[in-house]
Amino acid sequence: MFSWQHFLWLAICIAGITASLVCLKKNKTSLSRLLDYAAVICILSEGTKVFSVMEMVASEDGSIIFPYIPMNHLPLHLCSIQILLIFYVRATKNKEMREKILSFMYPSCLLGAIAALAMPSIFTTSITVDQAFTHPMAYQFFVYHSMLVVLGLYIAMSGEIQWEKKHIFSTLKTIFAFGFISLYVNSIFASPSYLNGKLQHVDFWPNFFFTYNNPLNIKLTELWQWHLYLIIISLLVIVLVTLCFLPLLRKKKQ
Numbered sequence: 585m586f587s588w589q590h591f592l593w594l595a596i597c598i599a600g601i602t603a604s605l606v607c608l609k610k611n612k613t614s615l616s617r618l619l620d621y622a623a624v625i626c627i628l629s630e631g632t633k634v635f636s637v638m639e640m641v642a643s644e645d646g647s648i649i650f651p652y653i654p655m656n657h658l659p660l661h662l663c664s665i666q667i668l669l670i671f672y673v674r675a676t677k678n679k680e681m682r683e684k685i686l687s688f689m690y691p692s693c694l695l696g697a698i699a700a701l702a703m704p705s706i707f708t709t710s711i712t713v714d715q716a717f718t719h720p721m722a723y724q725f726f727v728y729h730s731m732l733v734v735l736g737l738y739i740a741m742s743g744e745i746q747w748e749k750k751h752i753f754s755t756l757k758t759i760f761a762f763g764f765i766s767l768y769v770n771s772i773f774a775s776p777s778y779l780n781g782k783l784q785h786v787d788f789w790p791n792f793f794f795t796y797n798n799p800l801n802i803k804l805t806e807l808w809q810w811h812l813y814l815i816i817i818s819l820l821v822i823v824l825v826t827l828c829f830l831p832l833l834r835k836k837k838q
Contacts, residue, residue, distance in 0.1 A: 589716035590704060597701055597730045604734045605741075615686075615742040619674040622735050626667045629728040633657060636721045637710065655773045656709055656790045662696040662762070663732055670735075686739050687751040688758050691828040694736030697729040703799045740832055747832040755825055760818070766793035 608618060634653060641652040659667055669689055673682050706725045707713050716722050739745070774789040791797050795814065797804065804810050 587707075587713045587716075589713050590707070593704075593716060593722070593726050594701060597726055597733075600727075600730050601733050601737075604730075605737060608734070608738055609741070613738075615738065615744050616674060618735065618738055619670055622670050622731055623674060625728065625731045626670055629724050630659065630667065632720050632724040636719070636724065655788070658773070658790065658792075660766070660769060660790070660792045662692055662759075662793055663700055663729060665762070666693055666696075666732060666735075683745055684754060687745055687747075688755045690736050690739040690745075691755055691825045692736075692759065693732040693739070694828060695824050697732035697736065699799075700729045701726065701733075705799060708801075747829065747835075749829075749833065752826055752829045755829075756822060759821055759825070763793050763795055763818075766795045770796045 607613075634657075637657050638651050638653055640649050642649045659665065666689060669685055673685050673689070676682050704725060706721060707716075710721050710725075711719045745751075769792055770789050775787040777784045777787060789796055794817070798813060798817075804813060
């Protein structure tokens with residue numbers, strides 16, 4: 585994070601995002617066609633990720649060796665769940681549900697992907713900074729999240745949604761619902777160690793939606809610190825999501 589490789593990737597992503605938006609606008613590409621492109625990128629992205637992180641792991645006694653995908657790579661992050669949403673909105677005939685999901689995807693794709701590009705966890709969980717241009721996971725990560733930025737912005741630019749204040753509240757409710765569910769999911773996929781039925785320590789947790797630990801790896805040692813952290817990120821989500829919608833609501837009034 586914050587290495588010359590990171591900044592070079594950011595420059596490449598900004599150039600790619602800008603060029604994509606100009607091309608889409610110039611060709612008057614429909615949102616449905618962009619969703620088709622996004623679906624292809626999702627398939628290539630997940631395929632690259634799965635076959636890049638797959639490990640051959642032995643059983644405890646060494647008698648069996650089988651392929652294994654580390655749990656932190658499950659598609660349960662805010663950016664990863666966009667894959668299911670992309671395929672849903674491009675296939676559904678339910679116009680009301682399509683609008684609701686697109687209104688959620690606009691800020692969640694945009695904000696989630698920008699945060700991921702600015703703080704690429706890939707360099708701490710999957711590859712080293714020295715592999716930034718030699719490992720396929722780096723290309724998967726930066727291309728996929730750049731696509732989400734383009735998709736989020738183009739949802740706003742497409743004119744397919746009549747933006748209203750209700751979209752702010754529905755988006756916030758969805759994000760907080762996912763965040764609350766992640767508390768269960770993070771515990772389900774954690775690896776706790778017990779002694780005589782008493783919890784001793786946790787060896788691993790996936791940290792989906794960053795509800796268990798902050799992306800900056802600031803140590804939280806007390807429960808009240810974690811509560812404070814949740815309050816901070818909740819307020820940050822409210823402010824950022826609202827700021828995303830304000831320009832669209834003002835444009836509608838004009």
